[in-house]
Amino acid sequence: MGDAVELEVAGRTVRLSSPDKVFFPERGYTKLDVARYYQAVAPGILRALRDRPTTLERYPDGITGEWFFQKRAPKGMPDWIPTAHITFPSGRSADEMCPTEQAAVVWAAQYGTLTFHPWPVRRDDVDHPDELRIDLDPQPGTDYEDAVRAAHELRAALEEFGVRGWPKTSGGRGLHVFVPIEPRWTFTQVRRAAIAVGREMERRMPEQVTIKWWKEERGARIFLDYNQTARDRTIASAYSVRPRPDAPVSAPLRWDEVGVAHPQDFDLVTMPARFAEVGDVHADMDDHAYSLEPLLELAARDERDHGLGDLPYPPEYPKMPGEPKRVQPSRARAGKEGPAAS
Numbered sequence: 001m002g003d004a005v006e007l008e009v010a011g012r013t014v015r016l017s018s019p020d021k022v023f024f025p026e027r028g029y030t031k032l033d034v035a036r037y038y039q040a041v042a043p044g045i046l047r048a049l050r051d052r053p054t055t056l057e058r059y060p061d062g063i064t065g066e067w068f069f070q071k072r073a074p075k076g077m078p079d080w081i082p083t084a085h086i087t088f089p090s091g092r093s094a095d096e097m098c099p100t101e102q103a104a105v106v107w108a109a110q111y112g113t114l115t116f117h118p119w120p121v122r123r124d125d126v127d128h129p130d131e132l133r134i135d136l137d138p139q140p141g142t143d144y145e146d147a148v149r150a151a152h153e154l155r156a157a158l159e160e161f162g163v164r165g166w167p168k169t170s171g172g173r174g175l176h177v178f179v180p181i182e183p184r185w186t187f188t189q190v191r192r193a194a195i196a197v198g199r200e201m202e203r204r205m206p207e208q209v210t211i212k213w214w215k216e217e218r219g220a221r222i223f224l225d226y227n228q229t230a231r232d233r234t235i236a237s238a239y240s241v242r243p244r245p246d247a248p249v250s251a252p253l254r255w256d257e258v259g260v261a262h263p264q265d266f267d268l269v270t271m272p273a274r275f276a277e278v279g280d281v282h283a284d285m286d287d288h289a290y291s292l293e294p295l296l297e298l299a300a301r302d303e304r305d306h307g308l309g310d311l312p313y314p315p316e317y318p319k320m321p322g323e324p325k326r327v328q329p330s331r332a333r334a335g336k337e338g339p340a341a342s
Helices: 031-040 042-049 102-110 144-160 187-204 270-278 293-306 329-333
Strands: 005-009 012-016 022-024 054-058 068-070 083-087 093-097 113-118 131-138 166-169 175-180 222-224
Touching (some): 005 031, 012 031, 031 102, 042 113, 054 093, 102 113, 144 175, 144 222, 187 293
Antiparallel strands (some): 005 012, 054 068, 166 175
């Protein structure tokens, strides 16, 4: 696998063992290629991860080997990488790593981390999100171009409610839009705001967008996954490498690039060149913090005027106050009770 190498990252030295281990067989990309990628985009991904409890999606033997999510801080983690204590919906808790330096990302790559999954909170306040994250997920029969159309309508809708979103590719067929918010609201309230956004999008694009939780009801529409705002649900960070054969990455975009650029434009090789040319196009996101009040007022109107309350949580969550029956519609019609997977 070759002798270990040392990489210099913002004043720290990170040792990389087995640098020649192949992580992406189809392209021949190695562990060293992944580490050097993160070295090249380190300022950008640190902006996305800074002070956030972060789950690591690890592939120690590359994308064709076994993989796992690591929520708890790895043993042997350097003492210069801080942690935050977080609580899961199950009531369990853990200390997760919270990158504060660029070298932390390359250190994680040494252990086979491809994708970083940051919580929407900072370590000084882990119960109040500072980002509203909207996931536009193409369903069977739809594609990236459909997600693009939904994203532009979403941009207009958000701006009408006084907030601005920052778009990025998911690294797959979808798009993510992140809204920086004041850390004043709970996970439950932020999720309620996401549901309100989804319902507004359904009204604007009823044939193109849905927030139906059950797959059998979604049809060929873009699913706005409101449950990505529930506690312990995370979205791949900007600049994260995704575990697919061509090593795509989640790419931050300017709004004028949405629909012009395509997900396949951004991978382990092309993103460093883009970053060197234009830098982090989301660098100003942390300069903003919007109020959720307009969206929470919309949620209140939906409930008061249209009887639109809460929606189902993911199946692994405990029953939540105000949640409707978590029963797949076809099972309910057949008179069967009990949760089913979405």
